Amino acid sequence: MFSPNFSFTLWAGIKPLVTLFHFDIPQALEDEYGGLLSPKIVKDYLDYVDFCFKTFGDQVKLWVTMNEPNGLCINGYTFGIFAPGRSSNYAGNCTVGNSATGPYIVAHNLLLAHGGAVKLYKDKYQTALNWLFIYPKGLQELLLYIKENYNNPVIYITENGMADANNRSLPIKDALKDSLRIRYHYGHLSYLFKAIKEGVNVKGYYVWSFFDDFEWDASYTVQFGLIFVDFNNNLRRYLKYSAYMFKLFLLK
Known part of the structure; x- marks a missing residue:
C-alpha cells in the first residue's frame, strides 16, 4: 500500500x-x-x-x-x-x-x-471542525448567504478552476499566455476577498490545479494548471502567466 x-x-x-x-x-x-x-x-x-x-x-x-x-x-x-x-x-x-x-x-x-x-x-x-463548501460562480453571494443563514461557519473552498484545450501544436510561449484563466481566477479571488472583508469566515481556497494534470474524463486533452507541463519534453514545467497573477494576488 x-x-x-x-x-x-x-x-x-x-x-x-x-x-x-x-x-x-x-x-x-x-x-x-x-x-x-x-x-x-x-x-x-x-x-x-x-x-x-x-x-x-x-x-x-x-x-x-x-x-x-x-x-x-x-x-x-x-x-x-x-x-x-x-x-x-x-x-x-x-x-x-x-x-x-x-x-x-x-x-x-x-x-x-x-x-x-x-x-x-x-x-x-x-x-x-465545521464544514466544507465549494461553488464555481456567484461566489460572493453564496458565501454571504452561508454567513447570514448558517451562523458564519469556517469555510474551505476545496476546488476551483477552469480548463482550456491542450493544443500541443501551440508553441509553449503562447501556451503560457492563459489570459482566460487569469480572468477566471482573478474574478473569483476578487469576489472571495470582498466576501472576507464583509466578515465571511473563509480559511482556505484551493486552486484546481497547480500543474496540468490527468483528468478522468478528458485524459490530457485539457489543461487546468497554473503551471504548464510539457508532455513532449520529459514533463518539463513552465510557469503560466496565471501563476504569476496568483503570486502577485497573494502578495497584495
Missing part, C-alpha cells in the same frame, strides 16, 4: 487537505462483490477511512470523504466513460451494466459511506 508522508508539506508551511476517495475502487473489491454496486462497500470504505484517520490524523486535519460522487455515478454507471465502465447498450458502449438502476444503487451506497465516514470522524477523531 502506498503510504504518503506529509512531513515535508508541513515543514514547508502547507496544511494538507486529503480527499479519501477519487474514483479508484480497488480491483479486488470489483472482482469480489461488484464494488460500489454492493452494500458491502460501505463497511470496507469505513475500515479504510478509519485507518487513514488513525494513521495520518496527527499530520492531516482537513479531510474530504469523496470527490464528485455525482460524476462517478453518471459517468461510471450511466454512460460508462469512467471506471468501472458500466452502462446499458442504449447509453454507452459497454459490455455490462444497467443505466436505469446502477447509478442509483451506487449513489445510495456512496451516501451511506459518506455519512458513515462523517459520523466515524466526529465520534472518534474530531476535535474542532
Whole structure:
C-alpha cells in the first residue's frame, strides 16, 4: 500500500487537505462483490477511512470523504466513460451494466459511506471542525448567504478552476499566455476577498490545479494548471502567466 508522508508539506508551511476517495475502487473489491454496486462497500470504505484517520490524523486535519460522487455515478454507471465502465447498450458502449438502476444503487451506497465516514470522524477523531463548501460562480453571494443563514461557519473552498484545450501544436510561449484563466481566477479571488472583508469566515481556497494534470474524463486533452507541463519534453514545467497573477494576488 502506498503510504504518503506529509512531513515535508508541513515543514514547508502547507496544511494538507486529503480527499479519501477519487474514483479508484480497488480491483479486488470489483472482482469480489461488484464494488460500489454492493452494500458491502460501505463497511470496507469505513475500515479504510478509519485507518487513514488513525494513521495520518496527527499530520492531516482537513479531510474530504469523496470527490464528485455525482460524476462517478453518471459517468461510471450511466454512460460508462469512467471506471468501472458500466452502462446499458442504449447509453454507452459497454459490455455490462444497467443505466436505469446502477447509478442509483451506487449513489445510495456512496451516501451511506459518506455519512458513515462523517459520523466515524466526529465520534472518534474530531476535535474542532465545521464544514466544507465549494461553488464555481456567484461566489460572493453564496458565501454571504452561508454567513447570514448558517451562523458564519469556517469555510474551505476545496476546488476551483477552469480548463482550456491542450493544443500541443501551440508553441509553449503562447501556451503560457492563459489570459482566460487569469480572468477566471482573478474574478473569483476578487469576489472571495470582498466576501472576507464583509466578515465571511473563509480559511482556505484551493486552486484546481497547480500543474496540468490527468483528468478522468478528458485524459490530457485539457489543461487546468497554473503551471504548464510539457508532455513532449520529459514533463518539463513552465510557469503560466496565471501563476504569476496568483503570486502577485497573494502578495497584495
